[in-house]
Amino acid sequence: MKKIIFLINILILALTSCSDNVSEVVTYKINEPVFMDAETFRNSVKVTSESKAIETLGKICFYEGYLYISEPEKGIHIIDNRNPANPQIIGFIELLGNGDLSIRNGLLYADSFIDLVWFNISNPAQPTLKGRLEDVFVTALPKIDNEYSPDYNMCYNGDSTGIIVGWKLKERKETVTNYTGYGYWGWGNKETMTPMMDGAYSSSTSSTGITGSMSRFTIYNGNLYTVINNALNIFSLDGEKPEKVGDNTYLNWNVETIFSYKDNLFFGTTTGMIIYSVTDPLNPIYQSCITHAYACDPVVVDNDLAYITIHSGSICDVSASKNSLIIVDVKDIKNPKEIVSHDMTCPKGLGIDDGKLFLCDDGLKIYTIGNDPRTLMSNQIAHYKGMDGYDVIANNNTLIMIADNGLYQYDYSNLNDIKQVSKIDIGIK
Numbered sequence: 001m002k003k004i005i006f007l008i009n010i011l012i013l014a015l016t017s018c019s020d021n022v023s024e025v026v027t028y029k030i031n032e033p034v035f036m037d038a039e040t041f042r043n044s045v046k047v048t049s050e051s052k053a054i055e056t057l058g059k060i061c062f063y064e065g066y067l068y069i070s071e072p073e074k075g076i077h078i079i080d081n082r083n084p085a086n087p088q089i090i091g092f093i094e095l096l097g098n099g100d101l102s103i104r105n106g107l108l109y110a111d112s113f114i115d116l117v118w119f120n121i122s123n124p125a126q127p128t129l130k131g132r133l134e135d136v137f138v139t140a141l142p143k144i145d146n147e148y149s150p151d152y153n154m155c156y157n158g159d160s161t162g163i164i165v166g167w168k169l170k171e172r173k174e175t176v177t178n179y180t181g182y183g184y185w186g187w188g189n190k191e192t193m194t195p196m197m198d199g200a201y202s203s204s205t206s207s208t209g210i211t212g213s214m215s216r217f218t219i220y221n222g223n224l225y226t227v228i229n230n231a232l233n234i235f236s237l238d239g240e241k242p243e244k245v246g247d248n249t250y251l252n253w254n255v256e257t258i259f260s261y262k263d264n265l266f267f268g269t270t271t272g273m274i275i276y277s278v279t280d281p282l283n284p285i286y287q288s289c290i291t292h293a294y295a296c297d298p299v300v301v302d303n304d305l306a307y308i309t310i311h312s313g314s315i316c317d318v319s320a321s322k323n324s325l326i327i328v329d330v331k332d333i334k335n336p337k338e339i340v341s342h343d344m345t346c347p348k349g350l351g352i353d354d355g356k357l358f359l360c361d362d363g364l365k366i367y368t369i370g371n372d373p374r375t376l377m378s379n380q381i382a383h384y385k386g387m388d389g390y391d392v393i394a395n396n397n398t399l400i401m402i403a404d405n406g407l408y409q410y411d412y413s414n415l416n417d418i419k420q421v422s423k424i425d426i427g428i429k
Helices: 002-018 038-042 152-154 373-379
Strands: 025-037 046-048 061-065 066-071 075-082 088-094 103-104 107-112 115-120 127-133 163-177 218-219 225-229 230-235 255-260 264-269 272-277 285-291 299-304 305-310 325-330 339-341 349-353 354-361 364-368 380-384 389-395 400-405 407-409 419-424
Touching: 002 364, 025 038, 025 088, 025 152, 046 272, 061 400, 066 103, 088 107, 103 218, 107 225, 127 230, 218 255, 264 299, 264 389, 299 349, 305 349, 325 373, 339 373, 354 389, 354 400, 364 373, 364 400, 373 380
Parallel strands: none
Antiparallel strands: 025 163, 046 088, 061 066, 066 075, 075 088, 103 107, 107 115, 115 127, 218 225, 225 230, 255 264, 264 272, 272 285, 299 305, 305 325, 325 339, 349 354, 354 364, 364 380, 389 400, 400 407, 407 419
């Protein structure tokens, strides 16, 4: 189809113009999708009690003494964390295309590329697959590890069968007219779609797991809200199985994270924070936004204050004008007001517990929040270096941090004597 369109364009130009047009051969690289047939893909789920080493950091979720860590596109590690000083990896759920997860009432919900699957984890060491909703994340694509664009025609033209599970980088040559160097049919552009596994510390009850600030899943009022490639999906969890309800809400922002607070959803994006009301849970209504420099952006909210980190590099593939922690007054969700922006090194995930802020920046930084956000920097309690922190969960005086080289845990029951109590190594490839 591309070549037909191209030849038609050439014919039109030949008939309507003189000698100003210049044709040339352009060489470019593009990522072609790798397909797996649907049956093989959906039958590939395996649960093992073997202790598998964690090779790549991912999203984290804590539930009733156990920690669940997504290894992007591979599956979910299960850690017995009832004794944070001696965590034990006790199992692994092999789940192709996994990026995010949430837990409610003993059921773990996770994405598997375009599908939503769920497991019974009443026995954490032996999760059982309970069901799958097929084709609910229609825009989900695997992560691309290079600077080139995907071939969207091959991904979405409907001529190919199966599930996209990877990419193969190809070099192509095309003859084009008046080539401007800005890319052709998506040639050679930086990959701008949002990978599905990137990465909000969610409000929780005793029956809901606590997720990190990089999550794109959140559970609120019995509904699972997910955002993948800017499509907000809602699933009701009140029945025997999750049910997709309502139409997708498409957010015209490059959404990275989602956080629920009161009757609102706060979305962290590469260009700012946006707020939707879910007073009507099945009908999210846009309320407001606040913008910032183009950069990665998780957000958490506590006591009517939103804490937003922006950092350059990694998946953002840009250089932010500055790396910052921005604090915003969101008491009036229709009119959020920035209070202060604190300079940081390269901040990422963050969490709040009982008046304490835990921030991944040049390792791990811990602050007492105090009454005035503008004086936060003078309230630093501790700073631990030597790792590139990615995300945190703070709960019941235990801080769980996943970093480039390990899963760290700290006891902060005594703020004057915060102690690292354990570490599980992570081998980043």
